[in-house]
Amino acid sequence: MATILDVAREAGVGVGTVSRVINGRERVAPDTRARVLKVIERLEYSPNQSARSLSMGRTDAICVLVPFLTSASVNARLQGVVEALRSSGREVTLRVADTPEQRDQAIAAIVGGSKPAGLMVISLPLSEVTIAELRSAEVSTVAIDVALPGVPSVTVDDVAGGKLATQYLLDRGHRAIGFVGDDDEQKLGFRSSTNRRLGYLQAMADSGLGVQPEYIKTGPFGREVAHRLTRELLSLEDRPTAIFAASDTLAFGVLESVAAHGLSVPEDISVIGFDDVELAPYVGLTSVRQPLFESGKLGAAALLSLLDGTDVDDVPLSLTVVERSTVSDR
Amino acid sequence: MATILDVAREAGVGVGTVSRVINGRERVAPDTRARVLKVIERLEYSPNQSARSLSMGRTDAICVLVPFLTSASVNARLQGVVEALRSSGREVTLRVADTPEQRDQAIAAIVGGSKPAGLMVISLPLSEVTIAELRSAEVSTVAIDVALPGVPSVTVDDVAGGKLATQYLLDRGHRAIGFVGDDDEQKLGFRSSTNRRLGYLQAMADSGLGVQPEYIKTGPFGREVAHRLTRELLSLEDRPTAIFAASDTLAFGVLESVAAHGLSVPEDISVIGFDDVELAPYVGLTSVRQPLFESGKLGAAALLSLLDGTDVDDVPLSLTVVERSTVSDR
DNA sequence: ATCCGTTCTGGAAGCGGTTCCAGAATGCTC
DNA sequence: GAGCATTCTGGAACCGCTTCCAGAACGGAT
Known part of the structure; x- marks a missing residue:
């Protein structure tokens, strides 16, 4: 492997x-530059990243x-991120943090250790002080699926999404609509389920409909939990005619539960x-539908331009309902 | 951030x-070690990786x-890998290579650049010379879902798997069995489809059955292609009563195609x-079924022990057929 | 011709580790 | 108590880059 010294010697420069x-930041005489470039080419020199x-104190x-x-x-978002980052030729490191401790540890490693040029946060809420740390460590950051104050974020409006889903059901004649979502208090502080429920409540209120508290079920994340919550919903005296699940994963649990109950979708519910x-x-x-893969690509593109020195804004993504076969008119 | 010099000064050592x-490789007097360790603790010192x-010429x-x-x-394998690697505290970098050029470029970056301590190869065949390069660069390597000569590999026996699938159909009375798989000649050299077809042919031969060449359809990877291949299979005069798809992704395409043809699974096919x-x-x-997530975990565990200095063997994984509802007796 | 301001350039210092070597300390034998 | 082998230890040299500073080269003004 050639080093910078080899190149310097060979090109007759320092x-x-x-x-x-x-x-390429500072100016160099054009012909000197050309000469060096030629030697770099010939020696197939590539700088040692370590x-x-x-020397620079950052990766x-x-x-x-x-x-x-x-x-x-x-996962789908990550795929988009990786896809968009590929062309940049930068090394991509992956950190997963599924507990607050791991999250804090990851942040500590980032700001106090590897100091990457950029950080792509997917779905994980970060505290203000964490964001300040990131900023003072000069780690350019972009968030996807979570709005971080002062950080360009690629997001959808979950409240509007909740309204959209609920309105869709209302438009089809449903009045007794149940909600299955995640608990509000989660260790990592995810907000989307909560916001979607807010949208649900707003849509109901806007239609002049009240919501019975028993129609709203939340629990720790997971399909199995959704299964259980749905069972509770189904055994209500006047059970809902429709259920809005705050995520597809939960919806799958709902579907299983309905089937296990001997009911069919969408006829019965x-x-x-x-x-x-x-x-x-x-x-x-x-x-x-929210564009998952796309959100990753857009987030990565935003990060790349941030690293290029161009400022970027938040990227709002839009929501649409994709009609398939689990909802029927009432 | 404390440096090694701070620690040395503070502990009164060099x-x-x-x-x-x-x-921890070389010996240090126990009390000296203790003293240093205490200072490290107190200063929250952590070595600068760059x-x-x-200094070591490797990451x-x-x-x-x-x-x-x-x-x-x-993806499922990757999840297993990341899961198992998490506890090691090592940085995980991700490289995707979906063309031979990208593969070669990735390898060049690995052996000539970042020089990671370990390399986890998922599903990607590598040439002998590449493997030699890796070895001479002292990059410990473990492969998953691909047998690399001289590299510990976590694999299933695809030929046996092909036989298993075919025998399952034979046992249920099918005699006219079609095969849908990937082309043999692929740029990245994947072998699993080919091997599964070999198993299919063996099983047929073992049962004294011949296979009409038109029953074997291959094409470039992808669900859409499987769709097309299936159409060809279905428009045959004596169309098969069963189809073995070399992967689930292909099987989904087959299923779509069958439905598009107005036939139903498993009644008609x-x-x-x-x-x-x-x-x-x-x-x-x-x-x-092959244990995908598991293969990732096992591969990562193998790599970790390789880095620990303990030799590891190939890990063979077993195959079972999971009966659901797309196969019926004939 | 001299002087000054620009532009360019060489190279030393520094980033924070590892490793090697020489010397200090220790323990053992006779 | 001297001599020797063994264990430990300090610190210089080095890894390959960036950055800063001082000086060279050059052009224009006087």
């Missing part, structure tokens, strides 16, 4: 000059921080999900 | 000694090399897939 042409990092990698990989939606994950079309689930 | 206690890498990260992220099976991806149960696809 190492400083070579460094300057590589980084040396570079040591040029991009770190992708996710709460977990097993979630279909997070309608179900609408949220996210439109890859599985949804296979199951025929009607769902509020 | 930097060499601190380095020795950190790395400096370490520069302590683990690189995961995949052909693409969008494949459900590769049976279908069996391979892999048992996350989607399979939702679609009710009968499939040859």
Whole structure:
């Protein structure tokens, strides 16, 4: 492997000059530059990243921080991120934090250790002080699926999405609409289920409809939990005619539960999900679609331009309901 | 951030000694070690990875090399890998190579650049010379879902799997069995489809059955292609009563195509897939199951012990058919 | 011709580790 | 108590880059 010294010697210049042409920030005489470039080409020189990092006190990698990989939606976003980052030639490091401790540890490693050039946060809420740390460590950050104050974020309006889903059911004549979602208090502080429920409540209120408290069921995340919650919903005296699940994963649990109850969808009960994950079309689930893969691509593109020095704004993404076969008119 | 010099000064020892206690290979007097350890604790010292890498000429990260992220099976394996690697505290870098050029570029970056401590190869065949390069760069490597000569590999026996699937259909009375798979000649050299077809042919031969060449359809990877191939199969004069798809992804395409043809599964035609991806149960696809997530975990564990200095063997994984609702007796 | 301001350039210092070597300390034998 | 082997230890040299500073080269004004 050639080093910068080899290049300098071969080109008859000093190492400083070579460094300057590589980084291209400072000015170098055109012919000197050309000569150095030629030698670099000939020697197939490529700078040693470790040396570079040591000297500059930061890596040029991009770190992708996710709460977990097993979630279909997070996974789809990650795919988009990786796809868009590929062309940049930067190293991509992956950190998963599915507990607050792991999250804090990851942040500590980022700001106090590897100091990546950029950080891509997917779905994981971060505290103000964390964001301040990131900023003072000069780690350019972009968030996807979570609005972080002062950080460009690629998001959808979950409240509007909740309204959309609910209104869709209302438009089809449903009045008794149940909600199945995640608990408000979660260790990692996810807000989307809560916001979608807010939208649900608003839509109901806007239609002049009250909501019985028993129609709203929340629990810790997971399909099995949704299964249980649905059972409770179904054993109500006047059970709802439709259920809005705050995510597709929950909707699948709802669907299972309904089947286990000997009822059929959509004849006996309608179900609408949220996210439109890859599985949804296979199951025929009607769902509020948000562009998952796309969000990853857009987020990564935003991060890349941030690193390029151009400011970027928040990117709002729109929501549509994809009609399939789990909702019927009433 | 404290440096090794701070620790040395504070503990009243030389930097060499601190380095020795950190790395723990060479011997240091017990009380000296204790003293240094205490200072490290107090100063919350953690070694600068860039400096370490520069000095040692290698990173302590683990690189995961995949052909693409969008494949459900590769994705599931990756999840297992990340899960198992998490506890190691090592940085995980992700490289995707979906063309031979990208693969070669990734390898060049690995052996000539970042020099990670370990490399986890998922599903991607590598040439002998590549493997030699890796070895001479002292990058410990473990492969998953692909047998690399001289590299510990976590694999299933695809030929046996092909036989298993075919025998399952034969046992249910099918005699006219079609095969839908990937082309043999693929740019990245995947072998599993070919091997599964070999198993299919063997099973047929073992039962004294011949196979009409038109029953075997292959094409470039993808669900749409499977769709087309199936159409060809279905328009045959004496069309098969069952189809073995070399992967679940292909099987989904087969299923779509059958439906588009106005036929129903399994009444008119049976279908069996391979892999048992996350989607399979939702679609009710009968499939040859291989432990995807598990393979990732095992591979990562093997890599970790390799890095620990303990030799590891190949890990063979077993196959079972998961009966669902796409195969019926004949 | 001299002087001054620009532009360019060489190279030393520094980033924070590892490793090697020489010397100090220790323990043992005779 | 001297001599020797063994264990420990300090610190310089080095890894390959960036950055800063001082000086060279050059052009224009006087």
